Amino acid sequence: MDKLSIPFAKVFIGENEHKYIKEVLDSGWLTTAGKALEFEKKFAEYVGAKFACAVNSCTAALHLGIDALGIQPGDKVFVPTMTFTASAEIIRYMQGDPCFLDIEYGTNLITPQILLDGIKKNPDVRFLVIVHYGGQSAHMDEIITICKKSNIKILEDAAHSFPSRLNGKMVGSFGEVACFSFYANKTITTGEGGMLVTDDENLHKRVKTMRLHGINRDIWDRFTSNVPSWEYDVIEAGYKYNMPDINAAIGLGQLEQAEFFRSERQKVAEYYFKHLSDIECIDLPICNVPYNDHAWHLFPIVIKGNSEISRHLFIEKMSEAGIGTSVHYKPLHRMTYYKERYNLSPSDFPNAEKTWMGNVSLPIYPFLKEQELEYICMAIKRILT
Secondary structure (H helix, E strand, O other): OOOOOEOOOOOOOOHHHHHHHHHHHHHOOOOOOHHHHHHHHHHHHHHOOOEEEEEOOHHHHHHHHHHHOOOOOOOEEEEEOOOOOHHHHHHHHOOOEEEEEOOOOOOOOOOHHHHHHHHHHOOOOOEEEEEOHHHOOOOHHHHHHHHHHOOOEEEEEOOOOOOOEEOOEEOOOOOOEEEEEOEOOOOOOOEOOEEEEEOOHHHHHHHHHHOEOOEOOOHHHHHHOOOOOOOOOEOOOOOEOEOOHHHHHHHHHHHOOHHHHHHHHHHHHHHHHHHHOOOOOEEOOOOOOOHHHOOOOOEEEEEOOOOOOOHHHHHHHHHHOOEOOEOOOOOHHHOHHHHHHHOOOHHHOHHHHHHHOOEEEEOOOOOOOHHHHHHHHHHHHHHHO
16 A cells, blocks of 8 residues: 555534634624624533633633632642643642542543542542543543532543533533633634533633633623723733634534534544454553544554553654654653652552553544555554564
């Protein structure tokens, strides 16, 4: 087979994204306005939440969310070590302290038992950042029950997990607050952007105020009203986290295709499961939900310790074959800032360590052709067997 060029991630933009962007440009109002409001409304309906707040990144959503939950300086917050740094850095923004938990090997999720073990060791923790890794929901029913008994508030980091389901419910409708990412390589994109959803009206009001400088009204109303409407008040020291209408316009078009994109990624995952399952030196991801309930944002494999090829060499050889890969993630207990500040040891996180030593994410996005998938799987077998 001739050499192909297959990137790790690829964005697909349809006709409606172009149409909605043109409507924004023609309106003469490019920052947050009607398209953002429409995107919020439709996204909230999609995930089954009462309120949604569009922001300029998932990190912003997480920051606003943990602020709204009431974290105070010195508070401890459970967070998995196998995640992107944003999941933990937002705790430090509020002068809280992350309390890192190991993950389940194969799913990279915090399990109810891992949480219980964490509570036993750290009974004073009152917040949990739960990460729905790779597109698969954590065991939220049991986790919610545990958190209620221990008076722990839940912030869902659903950056990987739109649209995901668990027992008929959409991810985004379980905890007090859920946060989604629309970064360029996510399941749907706005280029840069995020969304916070909640059923709590008071939390929603706090988030809306804090996302735009602590101003007590929507600032675009002041400039677009047909009657004089300049008066406003600053009631809190807020942030500059609003989503412009240009980004929301892209999001509206992407939202219309979200389930189609998800089903296309599922086809890729099913191909990998079928054609890579016989390679002894790799572990494939474990799926605890029906395939239709998984968002399939990532397809992470783990090259086991008995492989003659290291993860680093595997990535190099895949690149030589024209195939993009990535690593999700180097665990946070290995990052200099967290390791030194909290005196973290790899021995405290055995499953994350086992994952980290060999984890590689394969391309998984809509419209990967069967010829390309065959090429990827052939390359993996040639390198590892």
